[in-house]
Amino acid sequence: MKGVAKLIGRVKWFSPKKGYGFITKADGEDIFVHRSGIVGSRVLREGQEVEFEIERTPRGPRAVRVAPLPTNS
Template identity: 40%
Template sequence: MTTTSSEAAPVSGRVKWFDPSKGFGFVIADDGGPDILLHANVLRNFGQSSVADGARIEIAVQKTERGVQATQVLKIEPPEPESGVPLADFENIDPDVMANAPLEPARVKWFDKAKGFGFANVFGKPEDVFIHIEVLRRSGLADLQPGEALAIRVVDGKRGRMAMEVHAWETALSR
């Protein structure tokens, strides 16, 4: 890869789409211009294996012979929720309990994007934690890989322990 510009410039925008199985996606810059390639390795260097479509993102970019590419992810914010309505599983949970739930270290046991859910194990606790695809999306993620390190906020729901917020481990350290 030969670069036509040696300095990476910061750009803010939205994730157009990202497909972890393809290993890339594209960002639309707020200031317009061509789509910006976001490679999975650049996202992994930020500590995430995926990012939700529509998420706000701040990246360093570089122009190359093949177009504009992200070289570093600086910040990711989850997409705006489609409505202010909480998920049905959280309707009857005290908002103070949800607001004060600590971030807990966990690893993904399995996650099936097609089914829309999966499970994680919190370190030192025997029971699985249910993770719904909508919670993942509202947290700015699109998919999870087995063994991936997470920081999650967990509440006791109707069907057992449930994640209400999910973060890649590396990004949670700054929260």
Template identity: 45%
Template sequence: MGSEKPRKKGKVKWFNASKGYGFITPDPDGNSMGVEEIFAHQTAIQMDGFKTLDEGAPVTFVVEQGPKGLQATDIRPDTDAA
């Protein structure tokens, strides 16, 4: 089956496009691992065009341990949340 990591759901807390990063608030029912926010970098956003996130937008992502704590990778718009 492989070692694919489970996808989490959450909402964008804030994202600063000029700085290229922000934070995601994981959904409380989505096994948030006890954290209130997860770091999100522009390079982890999977979308066409300019990679940015709108505040409050629903997203799905994978959580990995980064050099300074947990970070979101493979960030995608949550099209099922609409």
């Protein structure tokens, strides 16, 4: 099995009601995220830093295996 690159990004916005949003990668590209691709709580907060992988779909790239990174509080 080929290795999959883990990426770091920041949640641009996420609507719990709609169940989707966007993550901004370090290079500025926005990636679609659906709640089904989130590990754990299935809810993300704006500005939250996350780790994820990208899955290529016919409708474009989407974030999968999205996991919030620990905060330094």
